[in-house]
Amino acid sequence: MRLIDRYLVRQFAQTTLASVAVLVMVSFSGIVADLLSEIARGKVPAALLLSQVLLRGLQFLPLILPLALFLGLMMAIGRMYRESEMTVLGSIGIGARQLLMPVARSALPVALLVALLSLWLSPLAQREAAAMIDSANRSLLLAGLEPGRFARIPGRDGVLYVGEMRADGSRFGSLFIEDERNGRIDVVTAAHGELFFDGEQERYLRLQDGFRVEGDIERLDLRLMRFERNDIRLPDHQRQNLVETPAFRATMALVLDASPESRAELHWRLAMPLAALVLALLAIPLARGQPRQPRYGRLLLALLGYLVYVNFLVLGTAWMAEGRVATAIGLWWVHALALTLALWLFWGDGRMPRPGRLR
Numbered sequence: 001m002r003l004i005d006r007y008l009v010r011q012f013a014q015t016t017l018a019s020v021a022v023l024v025m026v027s028f029s030g031i032v033a034d035l036l037s038e039i040a041r042g043k044v045p046a047a048l049l050l051s052q053v054l055l056r057g058l059q060f061l062p063l064i065l066p067l068a069l070f071l072g073l074m075m076a077i078g079r080m081y082r083e084s085e086m087t088v089l090g091s092i093g094i095g096a097r098q099l100l101m102p103v104a105r106s107a108l109p110v111a112l113l114v115a116l117l118s119l120w121l122s123p124l125a126q127r128e129a130a131a132m133i134d135s136a137n138r139s140l141l142l143a144g145l146e147p148g149r150f151a152r153i154p155g156r157d158g159v160l161y162v163g164e165m166r167a168d169g170s171r172f173g174s175l176f177i178e179d180e181r182n183g184r185i186d187v188v189t190a191a192h193g194e195l196f197f198d199g200e201q202e203r204y205l206r207l208q209d210g211f212r213v214e215g216d217i218e219r220l221d222l223r224l225m226r227f228e229r230n231d232i233r234l235p236d237h238q239r240q241n242l243v244e245t246p247a248f249r250a251t252m253a254l255v256l257d258a259s260p261e262s263r264a265e266l267h268w269r270l271a272m273p274l275a276a277l278v279l280a281l282l283a284i285p286l287a288r289g290q291p292r293q294p295r296y297g298r299l300l301l302a303l304l305g306y307l308v309y310v311n312f313l314v315l316g317t318a319w320m321a322e323g324r325v326a327t328a329i330g331l332w333w334v335h336a337l338a339l340t341l342a343l344w345l346f347w348g349d350g351r352m353p354r355p356g357r358l359r
Contacts, residue, residue: 022065027064130248158177267316
């Protein structure tokens, strides 16, 4: 590469990496907040917090990287216009159109990384995350209960204690549960019990050979009950079908399946790498500005354009899954519209108006 090309690629890479770092931190904070909410409702075991954050982060990276590339290129090129570097480059014959090759050298590695994530790593992470949650919800050990320690009941305000437990976390012994609501206590003890499922979602703790004390302590209004078996329902667990759900299937399996749902998922996975290239081309004309123009005005316009682009992709994917759009058309119409706009803006970027005819 020429010296100026190496300089441009380095500038584009630095701003893109900075954008990736900021967007990843913002996205991961949202992922952690969602997971904490699910853990509080008993949907996800607390022991899986770190692994679920990492796996869900891989699912969002195909959406984050094209936006980071788009914003990074716009910030780098916009800075060059503000600091009159483009004016200096224009004096030696390097204009907006000569930025295409350095932009392509910066965008192609990002597009390849997005393709790797979207077509392979993201579905794999999604399957692994669902399988881990399903396996953990079938074991009291992975749900956060340990023998000899007090713990909160998943999805409830009660406190639970077990004296012993099997290695697989399915059966336990010497159980104690205490719960208090509206001034009334509910204390349950059991000699032994187990975790079992009624269907695919409903989970229960089966308690056997125990006592239950329930009532108001201040009024001494207490009831004692001895039971042979008592079932306590835990929050429902939404078990995912890893075989039939298109989002969990491998890309090659989607290629061999001609159903509208599978074709829609395949087009969605192909959309993100193509969107990265289109957005990289669109960043060149959109970043053009004057030295005294606001710094972040065009970034807001770029963010709005990205949201419109992605929303059209989501809408087109839903239409494909419903059979309202033919699979041959797919999402190509969305890319065609965005590419036409990018080429039109790029073709007119930096062109001098033709001189008028003198009378």
